[in-house]
Amino acid sequence: xxxxxxxxxxxxxxxxxxxxxxxxxxxxxxxxxxxxxxxxxxxxxxxxxxxxxxxxxxxxxxxxxxxxxxxxxxxxxxxxxxxxxxxxxxxxxxxxxxxxxxxxxxxxxxxxxxxxxxxxxxxxxxxxxxxxxxxxxxxxxxxxxxxxxxxxxxxxxxxxxxxxxxxxxxxxxxxxxxxxxxxxxxxxxxxxxxxxxxxxxxxxxxxxxxxxxxxxxxxxxxxxxxxxxxxxxxxxxxxxxxxxxxxxxxxxxxxxxxxxxxxxxxxxxxxxxxxxxxxxxxxxxxxxxxxxxxxxxxxxxxxxxxxxxxxxxxxxxxxx
Ligand code: MTE
Numbered sequence: 619x620x621x622x623x624x625x626x627x628x629x630x631x632x633x634x635x636x637x638x639x640x641x642x643x644x645x646x647x648x649x650x651x652x653x654x655x656x657x658x659x660x661x662x663x664x665x666x667x668x669x670x671x672x673x674x675x676x677x678x679x680x681x682x683x684x685x686x687x688x689x690x691x692x693x694x695x696x697x698x699x700x701x702x703x704x705x706x707x708x709x710x711x712x713x714x715x716x717x718x719x720x721x722x723x724x725x726x727x728x729x730x731x732x733x734x735x736x737x738x739x740x741x742x743x744x745x746x747x748x749x750x751x752x753x754x755x756x757x758x759x760x761x762x763x764x765x766x767x768x769x770x771x772x773x774x775x776x777x778x779x780x781x782x783x784x785x786x787x788x789x790x791x792x793x794x795x796x797x798x799x800x801x802x803x804x805x806x807x808x809x810x811x812x813x814x815x816x817x818x819x820x821x822x823x824x825x826x827x828x829x830x831x832x833x834x835x836x837x838x839x840x841x842x843x844x845x846x847x848x849x850x851x852x853x854x855x856x857x858x859x860x861x862x863x864x865x866x867x868x869x870x871x872x873x874x875x876x877x878x879x880x881x882x883x884x885x886x887x888x889x890x891x892x893x894x895x896x897x898x899x900x901x902x903x904x905x906x907x908x909x910x911x912x913x914x915x916x917x918x919x920x921x922x923x924x925x926x927x928x929x930x931x932x933x934x935x936x937x938x
Contacts (some may be wrong), residue, residue, distance in 0.1 A: 629704070655660050681826060682749055687764050687834075688761035690833075690834050692908065693842070694839050694841055695710045696907060698815070698856070702797060704807050710841045713840035715795070717796065718844040720736065723737060723863055724863060726866040727787075727866040727868050729868065730778035737846060741773070741846075744776070746768055746831070747768070748832075748835065749766075751763075751765060751849060752920060753919075754919045755834070756855065756884070759905050759906070761907050764835065765833060765849055767849065769827065770822050770827040770828065770848070772787070777865075780826070780867070784869045784870075785818055785868050785872055786822045788816065788864065789813070789814050789863060790811075790813040790814075790859055790860055790863065804810075807879075809875050810879070812864075816874055817850070824928065826849070826852060826921060827849070827850050828849045830843065830846070830847050830848070842860070845861070845934065847862060851919055852889060854888045855890050856875075885937065887938060889918055889925075890919035892916070893934075894935055902914065
């Protein structure tokens with residue numbers, strides 16, 4: 619696995635991040651001056667410094683981390699998306715044929731508004747938000763990623779699951795013509811397609827759960843799960859199912875892709891937990907992409923205040 623040191627990162631790779639910060643500052647400044655609210659940004663009460671060009675401290679949104687975002691180049695070229703290959707560089711290299719439009723999502727199961735929705739219809743009227751989340755992969759690397767998306771809870775409220783629904787299941791599209799990893803015998807990831815994930819209903823309704831459509835203020839690229847993927851920052855990255863075409867409400871815990879492939883290694887909950895090791899490696903520390911030294915992993919990836927209550931009374935060694 620290639621880990622880049624800060625000193626190894628070419629300045630060309632850092633540029634998009636600078637552009638991102640400039641864009642964010644521009645949105646805030648323009649919003650403050652024009653008196654309009656920017657999505658996901660708190661407009662500072664005092665606009666004088668922005669107007670006079672002095673440095674303005676970056677306001678933190680309700681869910682944002684203020685840790686330094688991982689460069690765009692890494693966010694889009696160091697990926698896990700096994701439908702495009704098993705190496706981190708494969709998703710960017712092998713997703714050129716993938717078409718994220720037009721896109722249809724089928725809503726099924728225990729829900730009052732089941733239907734096949736175009737992506738526009740599914741998300742129509744829901745307010746997009748920009749949130750900077752720290753992400754932790756089960757392989758012990760981590761990133762900080764500025765996502766754009768809609769809260770999953772807002773979509774679920776619109777779809778109206780019935781009281782019997784206890785879980786929500788998500789499935790990735792099947793397109794072997796565009797996704798070489800889905801073709802039999804190309805490379806053995808051990809996963810069964812379509813990639814499936816699921817959340818308990820209270821987890822799905824947690825305000826941190828985001829249905830992501832964009833990265834760094836731009837539409838998400840195929841390798842990041844275009845046109846729509848899940849992000850749950852208190853869980854290991856594999857819960858973040860990409861390119862979703864099916865959302866099903868059910869009373870049974872869904873069989874998820876990694877849980878099916880290796881149940882002793884990957885559980886349904888997959889909460890970031892430095893106290894419970896993966897059978898083959900420790901989960902106590904992580905290496906932030908772009909940094910040399912490891913850092914201690916935080917319980918629930920640092921989001922304990924927002925999520926720990928959902929698991930009170932559960933044995934997290936058994937429910938991993
Ligand atoms: N979704 C699908 N359909 N296929 C995959 O292989 N990999 C998962 C998750 N979602 C995966 C997927 C894993 S293991 C991780 S760590 C995250 O996507 C990585 O998301 P990123 O590449 O956008 O950082």
